[in-house]
Amino acid sequence: MQTSRPKQFVAVFDFGAQYGQLIARRVRDLNVYSEIVPCDISADELAAMAPSAIILSGGPASVYADDAPDMDKRIFDLGLPILGFCYGQQIMAVKLGGKVGHTKKGEYGPAQLTRRGESRILDGTPETQTIWMSHRDAVSEVPEGFSVTSVTETCPVASMEDASRNFYATQFHPEVRHSVHGNEMLKNFLFNVCGLDKTWTMDNIIDDKVAQIREQVGDRKVILALSGGVDSSVVAALVHRAIGDQLTCVFVNHGMLRKGEPEMVEEVFRKQFNVPLVHVHAEERYAKLLAGVTEPEKKRRLIGTEFWKVFFDEAQKIGDVEMLAQGTIYPDIIESGARKTGGKASTIKSHHNLIPFPDGVHFDLIEPLDHFFKDEVRELGVSLGLPAKMVYRQPFPGPGLAIRIIGDVTPEKLEILKNADAIVREELDAYNERLFEETGDRNSEHSCWQYFAVLPDIKSVGVMGDERTYQRPVIVRAVESSDAMTADWAKLPYEVIGKISSRIVDEVAGVNRVVYDVTPKPPATIEWE
Template sequence: MEQKHDTVIVLDFGAQYSQLIARRVRELGVYSQIVPFNTSAEEIKKIAPKGIIFSGGPASVSQEGSPRPDKEIFSLGIPVLGICYGLQVMSLVLGGHVTCPEKKEYGIANINILRESKLLKGVSDLSQVWMSHGDSVDKIPEGFVTVADTPNCPYTVVEDSKRSFYGVQFHPEVAHSLDGQKMLSNFVLDICNAKADWNMGNFINEAIESIRKEVGDGQVLCGLSGGVDSSVAAVLIHRAIGDKLVCVFVNNGMLRKNEAQNVLDLFGKHFNMRLQYADAEDAFLSALKGKTDPEDKRKTIGKLFVDTFYNEARKCGDITHLAQGTLYPDIVESKSPFGGPTSTIKSHHNVGGLPEDLKWKLLEPLKELFKDEVRELGRELGLPEELVDRHPFPGPGLGVRCIGEVTKERLDTLRDVDAIFIDEIRKAGLYHEIWQALADLLPVKSVGVQGDERTYREVCTLRAVTSQDAMTADWYHLPYDVMQRCASRICNEVKGVNRVLYDITSKPPATIEWE
């Protein structure tokens, strides 16, 4: 999409917080994008940003081959803020010196403000910040002055106000730095003079214009899963081009309770979309018969999904574009020197594995957005809250939560367990505190007493975790009364289960999903 907003770019030196910096800038109403550390000054000039933020990074600046920016960036006349490694590399490139002192600084510190600075306007003395560095600047470049220090770091905040170069040794983007967002606001809005005009209303209008221009007289195919990303993408594209969008919804038989009907009602009836529905439950169950190995199950579901989707697509007429719910983090990861391999089509839930000679052009209207922004966009577009705020759900669906062999009977049992669990955590007001909540049906039976009868039925396990990015996760401390209500309802209302467990394993050592 053609960018019409003031932009602040984040030069990515491999920091785990690069995306968080960009999100913090966007929270100020200013568009921010991440570019690799080796982006040339010429390329940056074409973007015409109002400001540049150098991210932190895992390397040591004294290490051979550690990342360096194009020195010409400092001749563009654009304000620069260096964060942690960003401060160190800026100092080094501009003639300062960096050392690896005996005393490192990790965790909370309090800054001692030595002089007034635009960057620290409104920040209280001894404000708490979050440190995480081994190297430290021990000589600042010519033209710089010290603005604040800590007992272990003499150059905690430095600046060259004439050239609008600023550096902080801590991480203002994290919540532990109590005035961090104020500092970023000072840099972005006051020092860079960026206009705060990045909002979802503007985004929708510009996206609609861009989609219409891109598609022209063509026709767009969208794989609709009922998840957040594909749903928001579909509604946005439909608002732009109406019936020139056709959605394919594949029911693999492993969806949650009533989900297939909910998707048909919402998108087919409420939004009046052209919807190609493939009820492939029998085909998937047949393909999975006798399979118990998790990877074998995933591959079977994935391959059959692609085959089914492609067969349905042939019925949709002359297709020119394939729509995907690709998000900004996916784009960043594929382009970053520190990210994974470039991937044009994401696997499984976004129609991964389509033929390499596919003639369709890709349409990715959400590729500028983070997940929280996609949720906000969904609300603006009128999608129901229970869909917009939905927890992550695996592409293979309940097939990887039905541990062992997948059968219609076991899936129906798991659907009922899952529905009760989600209902109870919503009733308790806990849904938004939890990153992901799930139920698994185990291939284990236990003896129980229900009524006056002895039973021998399957065991289910409930799992709820907190996480920032799913790379690591901690188990959610579900209140005992909520556990009790879940267990009581499941054993009373679900015929196939007589024992309920709660999984308290973190990631690592366990994964979030069991399979």
Template sequence: MSNQTILVLDFGGQYKELIARRVRECNVLSLIKPGNLPIEEIKAMAPIGIIFTGGPNSVYEEGAPRCNPELFSLGIPILGICYGLQLMCYTLQGEVRPAELREYGTIEVTVDPASALFSGLDAAQTTLMSHTDQVVGLPEGFVSIAHSQNCPNAAIANVARKLYGVQFHPEVEHTKNGTQILRNFVYNVCGATGDYTMDDFIETQVKAIREKVGNDRILLGLSGGVDSSVCAALLSKAVPGQLFCVFVDHGLMRKNEGDEVEAAFANRDLHFIRVNAEERFLSKLAGVTDPETKRKIIGAEFIAVFEEEARKLSNIKYLAQGTIYPDVIESGANNSANIKSHHNVGGLPERMDFRGIVEPLRGLFKDEVRVLGHRLGLPEALVERQPFPGPGLAIRVIGDITKEKLEILRDADAIFRQELEAAHYDAHQYFAVLTNVRSVGVMGDGRTYDYTVALRAIRTSDFMTCTFAEVPYEILGKVSSRIVNEVPHVNRVVYDITGKPPATVEWE
């Protein structure tokens, strides 16, 4: 590989993506692979370091995930996290038992600042623990380099063999200096030089796209969201004039969004095809109330439109998609829970006559995609655009979808976004939802029976979890007043104060 690489071996950990992301924040390429990856493949990858993820199992139980013991003899630095620490100790003849006192949540840990892992840190550290087992006997050559009140081996090291482990989770925000701990491992132990940058990513991807596509034409479904837009910009840079962008205006977009998307790509070296398919999509969605069914219908129609447009164009050999890593995770890949399906993930029907798929963003997190968009010269408004689901407003209108409901939601949503942006309020995502609740109200001298609009604003670092944004009442009051006065058929506005979990960011 051209970049130095940290290999993240997954043993069922829910935070494996965060580990990889934190390593990349240190300007080092990280790749996630299953924990049972054959040893020969690991050798061929020649990583400068390996990180074992956590996992839900007890390492001493039959059927628990294992690694090849030969890993520890390769001379490659290894950091085990939570289950990864226990797996390292268990494999090397240490002892792991159920903890007398389990540790969950924020735990104070005392570390050894003299250790390469904790260089530059104070002895007192705040960490996130989540374990029912713990190491009670260290393998030969290991020493404890951190402890908590109830865990004597909160971190361990075999300096000579460059083997380290932490019982806590350095990848999450609750561990205050977690990224610095990972940086210390990557640089102090593994000898990283920091050769992974977005400029390097562009160069690598441009070369890969050209090698794969050659002089053939590519078809991309351009939704106008950040992911597909950055994908289009990257592809047009790699193969100018060969990209055909099909922008399906399904009538489910935000206010004025279709025209804004078209304008943003007016001067790019690509072919922009706008398909006005509002009536087609609304007829398919008529009477449908189940959110997953909505998603499936919209996904199927997107594919159908692609097929039709592809037939109109000659020599289209590749289908491009703006798939990014969180899309893959939420669609149930890599043993993660199938939370929602995404219309741009999953096998294409056999009837689609393409030579292959091009997904240049598949390994990137959302924040990396935005950085890439800036590097490629896309407009600020497009790169920093609010996240928007593939099915569009179809899953922000609760219940059945009509053109009237969509117009109501567009106007309400635009007001909410305008007011938050005018107030320079800092939230990572904010939008309106048209509920299927109607209630009695009084407007003027008359009684009304109209819709309730819900507002949602959240704060998050990764969109895997979030908290609701505590928007000041003054702003919410202004938004509410404008919506009920300016948007027909709305007489009540409510604010969603639920985090993720237990809720998801979207209502459907």
């Protein structure tokens, strides 16, 4: 785990599902650093980390199940303020002598909460309010020293607290937006109960990270694989600010980036930031490699393997490089740890083993974003001066347009898809901007989260200028989502879809038909391959 964390931080115990990540993000949104720890961490290990407070997440299990996530009871003796949600309330109750029962009726979704007496966590919130429940089990008997501070129609202990020991818990989920006053509850805990300061700000973060990178690197040379994506671009800007020309970026252009992206990488890093940049034009190399390949997983494998070959060849040419900078972010290592531990406790693991170092080649790794969530990475990029177009770049697969071309990849197909995709992005960028001007909210439920063109491996009959054509269709994919776990097709106005269709058919040679994908995820995926 990270050793150079801020002096004040909240340890979020992960009892399963995605609750831990969500809680950590909500705490950071309030300018307090938080870090996810496995629920089975020992009291001694936790004490060595010196957290300022603890939040116990929810989870899908029953506290009485044989394989239920557990925690070290001695943690309650460390003298730290503790706040538990859902499963976190239940395990707090059981560990401290209370009881949890299986209710006759489950409670899922919005519910009406009614306060009972004084409460430091609910202070300043209405006597009755909407909260978000998701449980079948619930506390039936609170531990000694606790008082019940709220109820719902079916839950007699919707929240409880022992203010003398600074232990607080809710059966509901304050971290989700559906709990209308959940943010006030988190503020009450962080600032009124724990007395924490708002030190997790971009100015502080950049200063701290620059100092850490300088200390870690010393006078050594660093190399970075720059793709033009959000993570690698932010790492490049941050590391360059710290060590200047000790960093060399290698941009491997495989020819399957979107229209204008190679030029943007050159403009931003060579001209704006003056970063030493090696632009490897590998377009022909990849064209030969992919000739005749139609299976999507084989495309991915070939492109990924060849990328590292090209990259390490360039590293040898540069010489005397001892460190490799990586754009690993926090969800990567959390999810990697969850997979390696069977999804139970999200032990933070390294992503280092994902890099296929050739025999005899080794670099020390520097991963300055390894404890940042994606939205924080974007905010950091803006603060570092990267252009918004790069910072808010849509998710884009590593193999690029090769897997948005169904079937084999040819120069003709690449040219068609690049031009069609540029029109889709231009029109929907403008559509999203109009929505922002109207609503003032870039996360409007009607805006598009990701949008692109797909080129299928078929042709269709059309008519142009009174002549029969036999050309390619283009598929437009536009979805609404927040995390890519689920997605719905974007309900675009007909005039927007119509304009995209007209422009593609009029401006892109070789296309005579445009179709719109209206399948949500699940059952479909966002990408086609």
